[in-house]
Amino acid sequence: MSQIETQTTTGETEEQIRDEWLEYEFDGETALSVEDLDVFYGNDQALQSIDMDIPEKSVTALIGPSGCGKSTFLRCLNRMNDRIDAARVEGTVEFAGENIYDDDVNLVELRKRIGMVFQSPNPFPKSIRENISYGPRKHGDIDTGLVARLLGRDDRDEEEELVERCLRGAALWDEVHDRLDDNALGLSGGQQQRLCIARALAVGPDVLLMDEPASALDPIATSKIEDLVEDLAEEYTVVIVTHNMQQAARISDQTAVFLTGGELVEYGDTDQIFENPQSQRVEDYITGKFG
Amino acid sequence: MSESYGDERANIVAETSAVDQLAVIPATFGAIAFVVGWAIVFRWISVTDTLAGIEYATLLSIGHLLAAAVLCAVGIFSTTGIVDTEPDDSTGLFTALAFGAIAFIGVGLTASQTLGTGATVWFPTSLVAAVLVAGVVLGVPEDLGVTLPVAAFELVVGLVVLTDVIGPSWVWSPNGFSASFVGPIAIAAFAMVGSLLCVWAGTNASKGFGSRGRELGAYALISTYAVALLAILALLIIFVVQNGLNQVLKGAQLWPFKLPFVLNGYGLQYDVNGIFPAIVGTVWLVVGAVVFAVPLAVGAAVYLTEYADQGRFTRIVETATNGLWSTPSIVYGLFAFAFLLPRIQNDVTLLTGQLVLGFMLLPLVLITSREALQNVPDEYRDASAALGVTQWQTIRSVVLPAAIPGVLTGIILGIGRIAGETAPILLVLVREPFSASTPSVLGSFHFTATAPFITNDALLGPATALPYQLFAVITAGVGASQEFGWGTALVLLCVVMFFYAIGITTRIYFRKKLRQ
Ligand SMILES: Nc1ncnc2c1ncn2[C@@H]1O[C@H](COP(=O)(O)OP(=O)(O)OP(=O)(O)O)[C@@H](O)[C@H]1O
Ligand SMILES: [Mg+2]
Numbered sequence: 001m002s003q004i005e006t007q008t009t010t011g012e013t014e015e016q017i018r019d020e021w022l023e024y025e026f027d028g029e030t031a032l033s034v035e036d037l038d039v040f041y042g043n044d045q046a047l048q049s050i051d052m053d054i055p056e057k058s059v060t061a062l063i064g065p066s067g068c069g070k071s072t073f074l075r076c077l078n079r080m081n082d083r084i085d086a087a088r089v090e091g092t093v094e095f096a097g098e099n100i101y102d103d104d105v106n107l108v109e110l111r112k113r114i115g116m117v118f119q120s121p122n123p124f125p126k127s128i129r130e131n132i133s134y135g136p137r138k139h140g141d142i143d144t145g146l147v148a149r150l151l152g153r154d155d156r157d158e159e160e161e162l163v164e165r166c167l168r169g170a171a172l173w174d175e176v177h178d179r180l181d182d183n184a185l186g187l188s189g190g191q192q193q194r195l196c197i198a199r200a201l202a203v204g205p206d207v208l209l210m211d212e213p214a215s216a217l218d219p220i221a222t223s224k225i226e227d228l229v230e231d232l233a234e235e236y237t238v239v240i241v242t243h244n245m246q247q248a249a250r251i252s253d254q255t256a257v258f259l260t261g262g263e264l265v266e267y268g269d270t271d272q273i274f275e276n277p278q279s280q281r282v283e284d285y286i287t288g289k290f291g
Numbered sequence: 292m293s294e295s296y297g298d299e300r301a302n303i304v305a306e307t308s309a310v311d312q313l314a315v316i317p318a319t320f321g322a323i324a325f326v327v328g329w330a331i332v333f334r335w336i337s338v339t340d341t342l343a344g345i346e347y348a349t350l351l352s353i354g355h356l357l358a359a360a361v362l363c364a365v366g367i368f369s370t371t372g373i374v375d376t377e378p379d380d381s382t383g384l385f386t387a388l389a390f391g392a393i394a395f396i397g398v399g400l401t402a403s404q405t406l407g408t409g410a411t412v413w414f415p416t417s418l419v420a421a422v423l424v425a426g427v428v429l430g431v432p433e434d435l436g437v438t439l440p441v442a443a444f445e446l447v448v449g450l451v452v453l454t455d456v457i458g459p460s461w462v463w464s465p466n467g468f469s470a471s472f473v474g475p476i477a478i479a480a481f482a483m484v485g486s487l488l489c490v491w492a493g494t495n496a497s498k499g500f501g502s503r504g505r506e507l508g509a510y511a512l513i514s515t516y517a518v519a520l521l522a523i524l525a526l527l528i529i530f531v532v533q534n535g536l537n538q539v540l541k542g543a544q545l546w547p548f549k550l551p552f553v554l555n556g557y558g559l560q561y562d563v564n565g566i567f568p569a570i571v572g573t574v575w576l577v578v579g580a581v582v583f584a585v586p587l588a589v590g591a592a593v594y595l596t597e598y599a600d601q602g603r604f605t606r607i608v609e610t611a612t613n614g615l616w617s618t619p620s621i622v623y624g625l626f627a628f629a630f631l632l633p634r635i636q637n638d639v640t641l642l643t644g645q646l647v648l649g650f651m652l653l654p655l656v657l658i659t660s661r662e663a664l665q666n667v668p669d670e671y672r673d674a675s676a677a678l679g680v681t682q683w684q685t686i687r688s689v690v691l692p693a694a695i696p697g698v699l700t701g702i703i704l705g706i707g708r709i710a711g712e713t714a715p716i717l718l719v720l721v722r723e724p725f726s727a728s729t730p731s732v733l734g735s736f737h738f739t740a741t742a743p744f745i746t747n748d749a750l751l752g753p754a755t756a757l758p759y760q761l762f763a764v765i766t767a768g769v770g771a772s773q774e775f776g777w778g779t780a781l782v783l784l785c786v787v788m789f790f791y792a793i794g795i796t797t798r799i800y801f802r803k804k805l806r807q
Contacts, residue, residue, distance in 0.1 A: 083676060111679035125805040138681075185806065
C-alpha cells in the first residue's frame with residue numbers, strides 16, 4: 001500500500017517505506033499473492049499490511065531481526081495461525097486463484113498443497129517409513145491396512161516407491177535406506193530435519209514453507225539442507241525464513257526484509273537487496289549495524 | 292608462592308586422615324544397628340538372645356557407647372586441630388532445629404513420664420532444653436555441632452539400656468493410653484534412630500565436614516531411608532507369604548498337578564476348601580471395571596485436552612475428578628447399594644460390582660490420561676496439521692499412541708486400588724462369601740432372537756471376591772479359619788501382581804514402539 005507511517009527502533013531517523021522498495025518484477029507465474037495482511041495476537045499487531053507476490057518454482061527468503069514476524073507471516077501462508085487461539089488474521093492470501101482465508105476453503109487440501117517444515121525437527125515417534133507414508137495414508141492415497149490387504153488392494157509397492165522417492169528428494173535415501181523400519185527419533189538432528197522435509201514432500205505439495213530449517217544444525221548438515229533447498233526450487237515454490245544472511249544470499253532468488261514492528265520494508269531480487277539495498281534501515285540491518 | 296600452590300593442590304586430591312578411619316566406626320555401627328533394629332521389630336531375634344554369650348540388648352548398648360566415644364573424640368580432634376578438617380563456622384539452622392526437636396521429645400518424655408510431672412512443668416522444661424540445644428548447635432563450629440549432639444544421644448541411650456533402666460522386661464503404659472510399650476520395641480527404636488544419626492554424623496565426619504562432608508552425610512542418610520523403605524515393602528510381602536504359603540500349598544502336588552486351595556470351591560464336596568470362585572470373581576470384577584471405565588475416561592480426557600477450550604469448564608471438571616478420586620470407597624458402596632442395585636435385578640449382581648468399581652476407576656484413569664495427553668509435545672500436532680491431516684486422525688494416530696504408556700500407568704495404579712477394595716462391593720456383590728460355584732461369564736452369553744439379543748446370567752448373578760472373603764474371615768470371623776484368610780491374602784496379592792505384570796508388559800511394549 002502507499003506510504004506507511006513508520007517508526008524505527010532507533011528513533012533517530014523516521015524512514016518511510018516507499019512503494020518502489022516493495023515492487024518486484026519477475027517473469028513467470030505467481031504462486032502466492034499476499035494483500036494487505038494484518039495479524040494480531042490479542043491486541044498486539046504482529047504484521048502491518050503486508051503486500052507481497054511470491055513467484056513459483058523459486059526460493060524466497062524472509063529475513064529480519066528476531067520477533068519481527070517472519071514466523072507469523074509464514075504461518076499465515078498455510079493458515080497454521082488458525083491453531084493459535086490468540087491470533088487474528090485480516091487481509092487476503094491468494095493461492096491458485098482463491099483467497100485461502102475464504103470460509104469455504106478446505107484446510108486439508110490447502111495444507112496438502114502448501115507444506116511446512118518447522119524450526120526444530122519434529123518427526124513422529126514412528127518408523128522412518130511410517131513418518132513418510134503418514135500423510136498419504138491419512139489422506140487415503142495409500143492403503144496398507146488389513147482390509148486392503150485382504151481385498152488384494154494393498155498399496156505396499158506404491159508405498160515403497162513413495163518412500164524412496166521422497167527420501168531421495170530430501171537427500172536422505174543413501175543414509176537410511178537400510179533402516180527404514182527404525183524409529184525416526186534415532187536419527188541425528190540433521191537427518192531428522194531432512195526426514196521432515198521428505199515427510200512434507202510425500203503429500204505432494206506445490207509450496208514448501210520452511211521456518212529456519214537449519215538453525216539447529218551444524219555447518220555440514222546445514223549445507224546439505226541448503227543444497228537441497230536449491231534443488232527443490234526446480235519443482236516447488238520454497239519460502240524460507242532464515243537468520244543467516246549468507247544463507248539467504250546463497251540460496252534465494254528473492255529476499256523480503258521484515259523489520260521490527262512487523263513491517264515488510266524491502267522486497268526484491270536477492271542480489272539487489274544484498275548489494276544495493278534502497279532502504280537505509282535494510283542496509284544497516286544487512287551490514288549488521290542494526291537488529 | 293609455590294608453597295601455597297602446593298597447599299591448594301593438596302585440597303583437590305582427596306586425602307585419608309585418621310578422622311576418616313575413626314569416623315567409619317559410628318557409621319558402621321549405624322548400619323549394623325539399623326539391621327538389628329529391624330530384626331527385633333520383626334521378631335527374627337529377641338533382645339534377650341545372645342551372640343557370643345552377650346545379649347543383643349547389651350551389645351547394642353555397648354555399640355551406642357562406643358559410637359558416642361568415637362564421635363566425641365572425632366569432634367574434639369577436629370576442633371583442636373589434631374586432625375585436618377574443613378568445618379563451617381556454624382552447623383546450620385536445619386540441623387540445629389532437628390537436634391532441638393530430638394531434645395524436646397527426649398526431655399519431654401523423661402520429664403512427663405519418669406518424674407511424673409504435669410504439663411505445666413514438662414512442657415516449658417523441654418522447650419527450654421530444645422532451645423538450648425538448638426542454640427548451642429547453631430553457635431558452635433560444624434565439627435562440634437555434628438558430633439557432640441549425636442554422641443550425647445548415643446551416650447544417654449547406651450547408658451539407659453546398659454543399666455537396665457529400659458531393659459528387655461521394661462513396660463510402659465502411658466496414662467490415658469490403652470496401648471503399652473515394651474522394652475524390646477524401645478530398644479529397637481533407639482537402635483534405629485541412633486543408627487540414622489550415627490550414619491549421618493559418621494559419614495559427614497569422614498569427609499572432614501564442610502560441603503564434602505554434608506554431601507556424603509546427606510547421601511548416606513537418604514540411602515538409609517531408601518533401604519528402610521524397601522525393607523518395609525519387602526517385609527510386608529514376606530510376612531504375607533510366610534503366613535499364607537502353607538494354606539495355599541495345602542494338599543498341593545506337582546504331578547498330577549493339584550493346587551486345591553486355589554483351584555477348589557468352598558463346600559462339603561471338597562476335601563480341601565478353596566477360593567477359586569473368589570479368584571474368578573475378582574478377575575471378572577477388574578476386567579468389567581476396566582472395560583467400563585477405560586474407554587469412558589480416555590474419551591473424556593481426549594475431549595477435555597484436545598477439543599474443549601482450556602478455561603473455567605475444564606478446571607471445574609478437573610477439580611471434580613480430583614474430588615471423586617479422593618471420595619472414600621464406602622461412599623461408592625452406598626451409592627451402588629442405593630442407586631445401582633434397585634435398577635439392576637434388585638439383587639446383588641456381578642454387574643453392579645463391576646460398575647461401581649468402574650466408577651471408582653474412572654477419575655484416576657481420567658486424571659492420568661489427561662496428564663499423558665498434555666505431555667504429548669505440540670510439535671506432533673503441528674506437524675500433523677501441517678500435512679493436512681484432520682484433528683481426529685491426528686489424535687488417533689499420533690497423539691493417543693504417544694500417550695498410551697501414561698494411560699497404562701493410570702490403569703495399572705487404578706487396578707491396584709480397585710482389585711483390593713472391599714467397601715464398594717460390600718453391599719452389592721455377594722450372597723454367600725464362601726461359594727462353591729464359579730461365575731462363568733464367558734460361558735453364559737446367550738443370544739436371543741428378540742431384544743436385548745444377548746443375555747448373560749452370570750453377570751446378573753451374585754459372585755464373591757477375594758478382599759470380601761478376607762474381610763469376612765479376619766474382621767467378622769465368619770466361615771473359615773485364620774490360615775484360610777492368610778492364604779486368601781497371599782492369593783489376592785498374587786492376583787494384583789498378575790494384573791500389574793500384564794499392565795507393565797504392555798507399557799514396556801508401547802514404550803519400545805515409540806522409542807525404537
Ligand atoms: N502465539 C503467540 N501469541 C502471542 N504473541 C505471539 C505469538 N507468536 C508470536 N507472537 C508475537 O508476535 C511477534 C512476531 O513473532 P514471530 O514468532 O513471528 O517472530 P519471528 O520473526 O519469527 O522471530 P524469530 O526470528 O525470533 O523466530 C513477536 O512480538 C511475538 O512476541
Ligand atoms: Mg520465528
